[in-house]
Amino acid sequence: MLIEVFLLMHPALVPVFMKEFNLSVFDAGLIIAVPSLCRLIFTLPAGIFADKFGQRRLVILSILVSGLAALLVSQSTTASLLVFSLSLIMISVTLYHPPGLSILQGWFSDPKERSAAIGLHGASGCIGQSLGTISLGLLLLQFGWRFCYLLFAVPLLAWAAILARTRTQRLPKRPPENTQDPISADDGGAHHSAPKSSLITLGFIVLMASMGLNALANGSVGAFMTTYMTSQQHLAVDVASIIFGAGPLVGIVGSLLGGYLSSRLGEKNSLVLIYIGQAIFLLGLITIPLTPLAIVSFFIYQLFSNAMWTPASSMVASLTDASSGGRAYSLYFLSSDGPGAVSPLIAAVLITNFNIVFPFGFAIILLASNVLLVRLISTK
Secondary structure, X not given: XXXXXXXXHHHHOHHHXXXXXXXXXXXXXXXXXXHHHHHHHOHHHHHHHHHHHOHHHHHHHHHHHHHHHHHHHHOOOOHHHHHHHHHHHHHHHHHHHHHHHHHHHHHOOOHHHHHHHHHHHHHHHHHHHHHHHHHHHHHHHHHOHHHHHHHHHHHHHHHHHHHHOOOOOOOOOOOOOOOOOOOOOXXXXXXXXXXXOOOOOHHHHXXXXXXXXXXXXXXXXXXXXXXXXXXXXXXXXXXXXXXXXXXXXXXXXXXHHHHHHHHHHOHHHHHHHHHHHHHHHHHHHHHOOOHHHHHHHHHHHHHHHHHOHHHHHHHHHHHOOHHHHHHHHHHHHHHHHHHHHHHHHHHHHHHHHOOOOHHHHHHHHHHHHHHHHHOOOOOO
């Protein structure tokens, strides 16, 4: 929850940054682009470092870096220092995810239990994102944006100190062949188990391809969702922004839903169902003429979009060896972050050559293709 709290704060503060630091539109774009690029660059090293030095150590480092970076953001007096500090925050988030999910992979061998745990893990992240943006809205006018970063820097640094001095107990349902606690203090969190598969398998490659197509679809839609709402659904800009910004709140329910479906139906079947749900309600968003029903379709589409991460993340553990969990999750995130970074440009080209609705149709085709793609994955 704490590591995600700053994730959506700086995009919301771009107008404030432009005014305070006297930035051009291009400079403001760099505030978003440079931290995102740093996050992408550190995705693969994060997994390698986790497997080499231990998941526990990297989790503590990520929380420590996030807290220190928040302090630095609050004291930024130049645009360059601000971009550097925000980049450190994004890097800290990247450092956390591969070892964090790898720890869950080591703790829970049963796919149903693992899916439930990953669902709660994802919901906590969504709560953190919502907590950050809501706190920003409540405190910005009275205390300023710098105070909002200071507010969460203190618990982050305290939590890093607590984890550094705490030995986590071994869970009772550990796989019998796994003899080392993945988050123990003895080896910094590295864990070893009898290999069940190599890192690169056909199923894992297909899953990464699916994640890439999903990122292209959702990135193309998300980049111009508020534009679509204002131009096609005729909503006011502030109303469209509020609706779009409610995504993290919907994501809390979506993550729990993904965990429930995955534990009941299995990782593969639930992922297929979620892709179908995304495609259906995205189609409803652009075809239903009544604005209230179109907005409901958007929220259900967001629900399925967030639910997707739980079975997909759990499937990584089913397809790879736990001893290479950090690298596996790094590749998993990289397969999504890379296409996601270029998806707004693809959507812009489609809109320029066709119309605002065309990226949505493009996304529906990609999601339908994913249904067929996921059916090819075997977790046996």
